[in-house]
Amino acid sequence: MVRAPSCPICDATVAPDTHEKTFPFCSARCRNIDLFRWAEGRYALVEPLTPDKLAEIELREEMEGEDGG
Ligand SMILES: [Zn+2]
Structure with missing residues (x-):
């Protein structure tokens, strides 16, 4: 049985089809x-x-995003 990878940040299960851009995060x-x-x-x-x-x-x-001085 393969253990599903979990997100190192929130510990949520990372779906197998997670985008490579966000892997190993969820x-x-x-x-x-x-x-x-x-x-x-x-x-x-x-x-x-x-x-x-x-x-x-x-x-x-x-x-930080609303830096409209
Ligand atoms: Zn996460």
Whole structure:
């Protein structure tokens, strides 16, 4: 029995037909979160992301996106 790969970010099962662009993450969002962690320079902290943490990251990404000074 082959063990289905799981997303290293949210631990969700990664579908076999996941796009190569996002593999091994379950989605582009989780891939971005991974990049975000690297950018933060604290990737060494391997802790499961809670829904609160995900929301926090999304908020920060939105703020960065709305840079209409
Ligand atoms: Zn994920």
